[in-house]
Amino acid sequence: MTTKIKKTYYTEDERILRVWDIEDIKDLMGRRGFYVASDMRREELNDLWVNSPKYRKTASLGSNWGYYVGMDNISNYYVVKHIADRQKVLDAYCAAHPGVENRRENLGYGCMSFHPVGTPLVVLSGDGYTAKGNWYVAGQDSTWQPGGPAECRWINDRLAVDFVKENGQWKIWHLVISNDLQIVAGEDLNNKPTIPVPGTDPIENEFLAGNPTIKMQTHNPVMNWSDGYPFFLTPYFHFEDEISYGPEGHPNIDKYQEK
């Protein structure tokens, strides 16, 4: 990384405002956790993500398998596709339960998402205009499926986020949800294949089905922990692309762009 941290002196007023900036960012991610649990994805993008044209264009939602870049692409995957997936579940649910009306308000019957964030690490830039954060999620997803119990999975994710201030409010700019582990509830983790069979990871399949803007392996949690992505935070003064959690900051983005 080339961005350098300068020794910076702050007044007492500036110091306490910087303290509160970090608290507000922690709250922002807590809010996001509750929005996810309430399936308020559209509201999440409206309320918690960037709104100005400059940042909307460069916003990104990443995973171990690539990035959606630009708020329109993020929305098409994170909201539109998700609603379509839930509609398929509802169609099947209503076919099995004729008393339940197939209407929008009934999306999510038999489903639950729980992705609370913990272990916060937040760094505010020296210039105060941006921030970066890491969190860990130990959560679960439950999805109704016909003919038996729901598909219930434990999910462990590492979150890496860039934030920018718009009109005095912190907003999510780049978010990487890097999955470390997922396992069906009740299964013995010791029995999971050491090397997953390609095409069988449901989280990977779901992410790729939306046709990400950039399709690349950003992190391999099976055999290459040392790639270190998303990288740990270090103090910084001014935001630059090379420290971004968007695709421009990935160490292999040049190799992807050469293709």
Add this chain to the structure above:
Amino acid sequence: MANNTRFTTEELVGRFEDRRDVKNLMGKYVVSILLKREPTMFETFWSKKDDICLGVNEGYYQGAAAIKDYYKTIDKYTVATRDLMVKLFPKETAGKTPEQLYGIGPFEDRSINNAVIEIAADGKTARGMWSVIGNVTDVTVRGPVSHWVCGTIAADLIRENDKWKIWHLLYLEDVKSPTGHNWSEGKNPYPELPEFAPLAAISLPQPNVKKVVRERYSVNRPFTKLPRIPEPYDTFAETFSYGI
């Protein structure tokens, strides 16, 4: 998010300390459950206001008498569990006093994270919402049963004698399911055991305000949003309540 520039430096320092104290209060609350401190939890944590309430999935314990009775019943169950453990494990419990053995048997970890905390601009009240994920092992009529627990805590707090106290508390579970099993099945796969039958004599009092506050997750639960997330506010009168 609140507009922090409306506060003086000194106010911002005080509000940060308030936020820290609210976090500590809720941390102490859940650790008190782990340490089986029910005999003292009402006095330690709760406000003296008349309209205090503790909300659970099945309704509200409204008022001091109902909340005290809730903790008292848990204490009674803890004592009965201890006495049963002494009877079932005489060798392992030999040489220890009843006080030393209080709490033997159950394990209740309800770790909290994902906090959203708002301190009122007037500094008199606060509210917070947390996610709960943990492991709760109860000693039941089926013997000891370990459960995974997922849920939400939401609280209104009030400053009394310069200390934060709980005014209204919601503890809502989505999942409490035996470990090693799919939580959507909603089953307890373990049979009742005759040696644990004495525990059937004690059960939590029903909430004195009965209402389905939140259904636990099941394959047939309609999608259910969480309680409203705390928002910045100036005074309690202008915002919503987690009470009744």
